[in-house]
Amino acid sequence: MNGSVLAINAADLWFxxxxxxxxxxxxxxxxxxxGLLGTVFxxxxxxxxGDAVSHSVLPGIAGxxxxxxxxxxxxxxxxxxxxTTMLFIMGGALLAALASTMLIxxxxxxxxxxxxxxxxxxxxxxxxxGVILIRIVARNAHFDEDCVFYGSLExxxxxxxxxPTLLCSILVILFFLGFYKEILITSFDQQLSRSLGLPTGLVxxxxxxxxxxxxxxxxEAVGAILVIALLxxxxxxxxxxxxxxxxxxxxxxxxxxSAALLGSWMTILxxxxxxxxxxxxxxAVVAGLQFLLAxxxxxxxxxxxxxxxxxxxxxxxxxxxxxxxxxxxxxxxPAEPVLLxxxxxxxxxxxxxxxxxxxxxxxxxxxxxxxxxxxxxxxGEQKVAEIIRGHRLWESYxxxxxxxxxxxxxxxxxxxxxxxxxxxVKELEELLGNPAVDPHGSQIP
Amino acid sequence: MSFxxxxxxxxxxxxxxxxxxxxxxxxxxxxxxxxINAVLGACLAGLTCGSIGxxxxxxxxxxxxxxLGHAVLPGVAVGFILAGSKSTPALLLGSLxxxxxxxxxxxxxxxxxxxxxxxxxxxxxxxxxxxxxxLLSWITRASPELSSEASGLNHYLFGNPxxxxxxxxxxxxxxxxxxxxxxxxxxxxxxxSIFDPSFTSSIGLPQRFFDxxxxxxxxxxxxxxxxxxxxxxVAALLxxxxxxxxxxxxxLQRMVLLSATLGALAGFxxxxxxxVLEIGVGPAIVCLSFLGLMAAxxxxxxxxxxxxxxxxxxxxxxxxxxxxxTSAWRIGERxxxxxxxxxxxxxxxxxxxxxxxxxxxxxxxxxxxxRLEHENDxxxxxxxxxxRARALMRGHRLWELFxxxxASLAxxxxxxGAEEIEHFLDAETLRELEDLLDNPETDPHGKLIPPKxxxxxxx
Numbered sequence: 069m070n071g072s073v074l075a076i077n078a079a080d081l082w083f084x085x086x087x088x089x090x091x092x093x094x095x096x097x098x099x100x101x102x103g104l105l106g107t108v109f110x111x112x113x114x115x116x117x118g119d120a121v122s123h124s125v126l127p128g129i130a131g132x133x134x135x136x137x138x139x140x141x142x143x144x145x146x147x148x149x150x151x152t153t154m155l156f157i158m159g160g161a162l163l164a165a166l167a168s169t170m171l172i173x174x175x176x177x178x179x180x181x182x183x184x185x186x187x188x189x190x191x192x193x194x195x196x197x198g199v200i201l202i203r204i205v206a207r208n209a210h211f212d213e214d215c216v217f218y219g220s221l222e223x224x225x226x227x228x229x230x231x232p233t234l235l236c237s238i239l240v241i242l243f244f245l246g247f248y249k250e251i252l253i254t255s256f257d258q259q260l261s262r263s264l265g266l267p268t269g270l271v272x273x274x275x276x277x278x279x280x281x282x283x284x285x286x287x288e289a290v291g292a293i294l295v296i297a298l299l300x301x302x303x304x305x306x307x308x309x310x311x312x313x314x315x316x317x318x319x320x321x322x323x324x325x326s327a328a329l330l331g332s333w334m335t336i337l338x339x340x341x342x343x344x345x346x347x348x349x350x351x352a353v354v355a356g357l358q359f360l361l362a363x364x365x366x367x368x369x370x371x372x373x374x375x376x377x378x379x380x381x382x383x384x385x386x387x388x389x390x391x392x393x394x395x396x397x398x399x400x401x402p403a404e405p406v407l408l409x410x411x412x413x414x415x416x417x418x419x420x421x422x423x424x425x426x427x428x429x430x431x432x433x434x435x436x437x438x439x440x441x442x443x444x445x446x447x448g449e450q451k452v453a454e455i456i457r458g459h460r461l462w463e464s465y466x467x468x469x470x471x472x473x474x475x476x477x478x479x480x481x482x483x484x485x486x487x488x489x490x491x492x493v494k495e496l497e498e499l500l501g502n503p504a505v506d507p508h509g510s511q512i513p
Numbered sequence: 514m515s516f517x518x519x520x521x522x523x524x525x526x527x528x529x530x531x532x533x534x535x536x537x538x539x540x541x542x543x544x545x546x547x548x549i550n551a552v553l554g555a556c557l558a559g560l561t562c563g564s565i566g567x568x569x570x571x572x573x574x575x576x577x578x579x580x581l582g583h584a585v586l587p588g589v590a591v592g593f594i595l596a597g598s599k600s601t602p603a604l605l606l607g608s609l610x611x612x613x614x615x616x617x618x619x620x621x622x623x624x625x626x627x628x629x630x631x632x633x634x635x636x637x638x639x640x641x642x643x644x645x646x647x648l649l650s651w652i653t654r655a656s657p658e659l660s661s662e663a664s665g666l667n668h669y670l671f672g673n674p675x676x677x678x679x680x681x682x683x684x685x686x687x688x689x690x691x692x693x694x695x696x697x698x699x700x701x702x703x704x705x706s707i708f709d710p711s712f713t714s715s716i717g718l719p720q721r722f723f724d725x726x727x728x729x730x731x732x733x734x735x736x737x738x739x740x741x742x743x744x745x746x747v748a749a750l751l752x753x754x755x756x757x758x759x760x761x762x763x764x765l766q767r768m769v770l771l772s773a774t775l776g777a778l779a780g781f782x783x784x785x786x787x788x789v790l791e792i793g794v795g796p797a798i799v800c801l802s803f804l805g806l807m808a809a810x811x812x813x814x815x816x817x818x819x820x821x822x823x824x825x826x827x828x829x830x831x832x833x834x835x836x837x838x839t840s841a842w843r844i845g846e847r848x849x850x851x852x853x854x855x856x857x858x859x860x861x862x863x864x865x866x867x868x869x870x871x872x873x874x875x876x877x878x879x880x881x882x883x884r885l886e887h888e889n890d891x892x893x894x895x896x897x898x899x900x901r902a903r904a905l906m907r908g909h910r911l912w913e914l915f916x917x918x919x920a921s922l923a924x925x926x927x928x929x930g931a932e933e934i935e936h937f938l939d940a941e942t943l944r945e946l947e948d949l950l951d952n953p954e955t956d957p958h959g960k961l962i963p964p965k966x967x968x969x970x971x972x
Contacts, residue, residue: 115632116576119639123745180816185756188575192749193803196796199671203792294646297639304628304636346650352643359636363626371625 081340083333090230091221095328095351097233098286099298101240103306103324105279106299107317110307112255116187118299120172121165121276122283123191126198126292128164129284132156134205154232158284165280168194195292221289221332221347233285240278244317247271252313290348297352298324301359308362308369327355385486386425389415391434391452392459392485394442405441453513458488460506460513461496468500530789547677548788551741554677554685555780555794558738559750561689563776564696565734566751567758567769568727571707576631577619579748580638581735584615586645586744589669590652599666601680605736612732615641642744672743672795681740688737692730696769699726704765741780742795750776753802760809760816775805832936834880837873838902839909839935841883841894845902846961853891903963908938910956910963911946917957918950924957 083092109118136156168190175186224230244251253261254271261268279299286295306319331351338345364371393411398404408426412419426442429435434448444452462481466472472480506512537545538552569578585608592607593599615637622633649666668676696703706713706723714720731751738747758772783798790797814820840862841854856874860867874892877883882898885891894902909931916927938946956962 110632113629113631115629115635119635175810178818179760179810179813181756181759181810182570182573182575184573185570185575185752185759188570188579188748188752189756189803189806192579192746192799193753193806196746196749196799196803199796200792200800203796291646294639294643296635297643300632300635300639304632307628308626343651344654345647346654349643349647349650352639353647356636356640356643359640363622369626374625 081337083336088332088336090224090226091347092329092332094224094230094233094289095221095332095347096325097230097237098282098289098295099302099324099326099328099351100321101233101237101282101324102286102295102298103302103320103322104240104244104317105275105282106324107303107306107320108251108255108275109279110300110303111313111316115300115304117169117276118279118283119296120168120187120191121279122292122295122299124168124194124198125161125165125280125283125287126195127201128160128162128198129157129287130160130198130201130205131164132158132160134201135160137205158281161284161287162277162280164194164198165276165283169276221351224289229288233289236278236281236285240282243274243278247274251275255313290351294348294352297355298327301352301355302327305355305359305362308359308366323355323358327351327358330354381486383425383428386422387429388452388455388486390422390425390429391444391448392455394435394444395449395452395456398443405438405443407441411442454493455485457513458493458496459485460510461493461500461503462488463506464500464503464512465496527789531785534785534788548784550677550679550682551784551794552781553682554741555784555798556777557682557685557689557780558734558741559754559776559778559780559798560773561685561692561734561776562738562747562750563754563758563772563774564769565692565727565730566755566776567765567772568696568703568707569731569751570755570759571765572724572727574727574731575748575752576634577616578731578735578751580619580634581612581615581732582744582746582748582751583638584641585609585612585732585735585739586669587611587641587648588645589666589739589744590645590648593652593666594648601678601684604669604739605684608736608739609732611641611645612735613728616728616732645744668743669739670743670745671793672739672741672746676740681737685737688733692734695726695730699723700766703727742798746795746799749799750779750802753799753806754779757802757806757809760806760813763815775802779805830876833873834877834882835901835905835936837877837892838882838894838898839905841892841898842902842906842963853887853893855891856885856889859892904943905935907963908943908946909935910960911943911950911953912938913956913958914950914953914962915946927957 083089106115106118109115133153133156136153172183172186172190175181175190176183181189250261250266250268250271253264253266254268258268283292283295286298290298302323303316303320305323306316309319310316328351331354332347334354335345335347335350338350362370365373367373390411393414394406397406397410397414408422409419412422415422426435426437429448430437432447433445434451435442436445459481462484463477466477466480467474504512534548537548539545566578569575588606588608588611589604590607591611592603592605595607596603618640619633619637622628622636623630628636652666702713702718703723703726705716705718706720710720713723734751735747738750742750754772754775755768757775758768762768762771779798779802782801783794786792786797786801787794809817811817812819837859840859844854844858844862856871857867859874860870863870871885871889874885875889877885877892880898881895882901883892883894886893912931912934913924913927916922916930917924922930954962
């Protein structure tokens with residue numbers, strides 16, 4: 069901070085493997101398993117169950133810690149202490165997660181309380197109970213309250229602390245490899261999976277248990293709440309980029325991993341420039357940035373692409389309207405040149421608005437300009453004839469098949485003429501028996 | 514310390530602290546003022562959250578409220594960084610802005626992508642929360658001035674009654690006044706917009722305006738309650754008391770009043786529990802309210818598990834007793850005296866062993882329709898029992914006739930339906946049946962339909 073920018077050592081910009089290996093591995097493992105599990109909950113439209121479980125494991129963790137404190141008199145200075153303590157914590161968390169999901173289910177099944185209210189009532193209550201228990205634990209044992217919120221990726225100093233997370237990730241991967249078909253079918257069609265005799269209930273139970281497990285092992289690393297970010301955001305990012313379940317799954321794992329890597333790296337970079345932050349929330353923020361990037365720049369569903377597509381459609385409609393106006397004003401062949409002002413007046417636009425459309429039509433060779441008057445080239449004439457043919461066929465269709473009045477069909481046809489596909493026009497022709505004139509008595513080109 | 518020593522000490526401590534708590538509510542001085550402030554703040558927050566929460570839960574915005582609660586955190590952090598101190602207005606403005614921004618982002622994600630409502634709530638919640646925690650983690654590591662000033666900013670996570678100053682109370686109270694005034698003023702419109710949005714727009718009320726109004730009030734109440742409950746738990750007070758009230762009443766007006774009262778009570782109880790046990794005000798408030806919800810879930814007279822179980826039991830008992838009455842009536846029809854029916858006759862009419870019938874007949878006790886007499890060998894009906902039996906049989910046989918004539922069922926298929934419905938026919942339906950069937954005298958099996966009232970007895 070005090071030194072000049074030039075004094076920054078290049079080594080400060082990259083991981084210091086002596087310190088950073090285990091924290092990075094931890095973050096990567098959490099990102100991977102949360103990304104995979106979160107995808108399943110996201111496509112099942114129970115994304116907030118991850119939210120609920122991550123809040124409600126807290127009393128289980130604290131209860132396990134409290135119980136272990138009485139039974140196992142050992143304290144080696146880590147948040148979770150010995151491996152026996154870890155077992156108590158796991159058991160407690162699993163129990164709390166299952167109890168909260170069952171309570172949510174019971175509340176809305178056996179009373180008039182709606183599911184969302186049940187969810188919103190149960191998990192804060194579990195969380196509050198957890199906080200109270202933790203306060204009690206903290207009086208008796210070493211427990212860092214802040215780790216609930218900030219996580220403590222930085223203090224992970226040896227491989228043994230990563231071991232539970234590693235085991236959990238392996239379990240998650242094995243689960244996905246072993247039960248891929250069951251997960252896929254139960255996620256999209258519970259009825260089909262039941263009629264196929266798949267163990268739907270078992271898969272659901274395993275999923276919730278694995279979720280609880282993943283949340284618990286992630287707890288020490290990223291804190292109770294930030295794990296939601298890793299459970300929901302990378303899968304949602306993946307969903308913005310693909311429609312296929314297997315690809316979404318792989319992409320979600322990838323985004324979980326990349327958020328962990330980039331987030332950890334960003335913390336180091338930020339620290340070098342004097343902006344010191346905790347590592348876990350940085351990972352979550354990076355996951356959020358990835359999502360926002362995908363939301364904006366996604367190749368198929370991105371906001372940018374959507375906007376461009378909308379603009380392209382708008383200018384195409386404008387061009388086609390211009391061609392149509394020139395055609396209609398020009399009269400029957402041989403057509404006379406039309407003033408741009410007249411065309412604009414017919415369409416109800418200011419002439420200036422048409423100038424760029426005119427330029428594009430000229431560059432495509434559909435219109436020519438002579439002495440401020442516009443006329444169609446043969447190529448333009450063919451294009452406009454097709455559009456007007458669609459327009460007039462549609463008018464006929466509306467009158468003959470839908471029973472619309474002759475003076476009510478024009479506006480609808482005006483809208484649809486830009487969207488008629490050749491296949492549809494052919495069907496209209498066959499249906500109407502290739503009519504020569506439209507309902508207003510105009511010729512169908 | 515063994516459990517035997519721990520318990521008495523615990524109780525004496527609790528008693529002493531309870532005394533201190535109430536003494537400080539009436540006392541003077543800084544410590545007493547802090548307690549009074551905490552109680553006032555918690556009660557006000559509970560009152561406001563409870564009343565607006567009713568509308569929020571009914572509008573299915575519970576999880577939205579939860580999202581907003583988490584999402585105001587970066588606003589707190591940014592407000593702090595910009596103001597350089599924990600000045601209340603700066604933090605409030607920051608969190609208000611963050612809440613509205615989060616609401617806008619949630620809507621933008623759902624309307625512009627294929628991400629569903631719940632997932633987009635989760636995304637906004639975790640993203641905003643993460644940014645908030647990220648900023649806080651920077652604040653606590655930043656320059657010494659900033660981080661020493663920031664101590665206690667952590668309390669926005671859980672809330673802390675010790676930091677409730679008069680200025681916070683002023684904000685809470687004014688927010689409460691605004692919110693309660695708006696709720697009273699627009700009660701009818703909000704009710705309509707909650708239960709029937711399409712009706713609201715059809716009578717020309719702008720649905721979007723009321724949704725927006727709810728959103729702004731919701732953000733406001735979250736922001737001013739933050740210091741007491743903290744970001745994670747604030748939504749609980751918006752959801753749990755209304756859900757409890759929802760189980761206890763069917764009228765919106767009563768639900769709002771009840772849930773406001775429950776919220777305020779939980780606030781008071783939470784501060785008290787924290788004073789005595791030092792478990793944190795926010796968690797204590799939430800746990801108390803949740804206990805209330807569980808109590809209502811189990812014990813609510815109409816919507817609770819116990820209430821519905823008792824109702825079911827009552828119905829079963831009533832059906833059982835009424836079936837005995839109709840059996841007795843059938844025996845009486847054959848010319849015997851209806852006053853005292855031998856259990857053996859009743860058993861053979863019903864096709865059961867007499868000992869079983871006697872057990873059933875014991876349960877007539879307390880019904881006012883009849884009881885076992887003559888050494889438990891006869892069922893004696895009272896006048897009201899005979900009257901009820903007549904009404905049941907009349908309903909039964911009229912229904913049979915109705916099924917045969919109007920639903921074209923065969924005479925031997927009508928008994929089962931009538932057997933079930935006889936317990937539920939009310940006077941109105943009976944009168945309609947009589948009119949429809951033209952006051953008939955015999956049923957499809959040729960049996961006499963009992964008259965409207967027994968001869969010699971007033972109907």
